[in-house]
Amino acid sequence: MNRDSPRTPVAGHRGKTLIANWKLQGTGPHLDQWIQAVQGLEEIHSRPIQVILCPPAVWLERARGRLHEGALALGIQNVSAESAGPFTGEISAAMAYEAGARYALVGHSERRRLFGETDPVVARKAEQSARAGLTPIVCIGETAEERRAGETERVLARQLGALDRLSTEALNALWIAYEPVWSIGTGIPATADNLREVAAWIRSHVAASDATMADRLRLFYGGSVGAGNAAVLGALDGVDGLLVGGASVEADSMVALCRSMAGGMPKSGCGADSSLRG
Numbered sequence: 001m002n003r004d005s006p007r008t009p010v011a012g013h014r015g016k017t018l019i020a021n022w023k024l025q026g027t028g029p030h031l032d033q034w035i036q037a038v039q040g041l042e043e044i045h046s047r048p049i050q051v052i053l054c055p056p057a058v059w060l061e062r063a064r065g066r067l068h069e070g071a072l073a074l075g076i077q078n079v080s081a082e083s084a085g086p087f088t089g090e091i092s093a094a095m096a097y098e099a100g101a102r103y104a105l106v107g108h109s110e111r112r113r114l115f116g117e118t119d120p121v122v123a124r125k126a127e128q129s130a131r132a133g134l135t136p137i138v139c140i141g142e143t144a145e146e147r148r149a150g151e152t153e154r155v156l157a158r159q160l161g162a163l164d165r166l167s168t169e170a171l172n173a174l175w176i177a178y179e180p181v182w183s184i185g186t187g188i189p190a191t192a193d194n195l196r197e198v199a200a201w202i203r204s205h206v207a208a209s210d211a212t213m214a215d216r217l218r219l220f221y222g223g224s225v226g227a228g229n230a231a232v233l234g235a236l237d238g239v240d241g242l243l244v245g246g247a248s249v250e251a252d253s254m255v256a257l258c259r260s261m262a263g264g265m266p267k268s269g270c271g272a273d274s275s276l277r278g
């Protein structure tokens, strides 16, 4: 596997990560301005905070060309389940890596719901990502109806179960994002208690089959995160960071998010957390 930098933090170091998922938004000039505003922030240099920008894939190379050493990493919003061949419009994980991505969002609920991605397809995308040297960030979460019916754990268990057959390499690389569908883009974030409970459940579910992996697993939350709740949700034990959609697109809003997250964290000293920079 072609890897030019560590993609997981050193053992025992639990820094926090903000993942910016722009979805189908932005322009090239907007990207330039965003990167300039975010990567210069004192807050993300003096705290163990990592920022991963997932712009539309056509701008990965442009973004890479504007990154300074260290502060920001790049992710792709979606990769193909195939590695090469007659699959018009697809982008392989290896191509994403070549364009500068080191992370891949996999199985976002919008992909599952609007583009018909099933659990097995999500698993194949995670495998392809890991094989190409990307960290797969697999998104899982229940809908409002499933939640009302008390089926949250059953749904999460099914989505996690589809990952059981991943190679050891992919399992070791895997990050999980808990993204309840009822919370995405709705302005209704999970409460701290709800998130604490679900995060603990996910970790114990993983621990039932692999305790070491559960301990090492980086677990994220996404759904209506903004500067007003990032400090509380991001600071929870067992939550390694936040996946942000709407509030991550404008530079000002992202800067406020970074500051909010940093507010709840100890200073680490500039550069002390280079292991976190994917």
Ligand code: PGA
Pocket: 021, 179, 183, 184, 185, 186, 187, 222, 223, 224, 225, 243, 244, 245, 246, 247
């Ligand atoms: P949101 O989206 O922050 O706009 O709710 C989160 C996501 O889709 O990952």
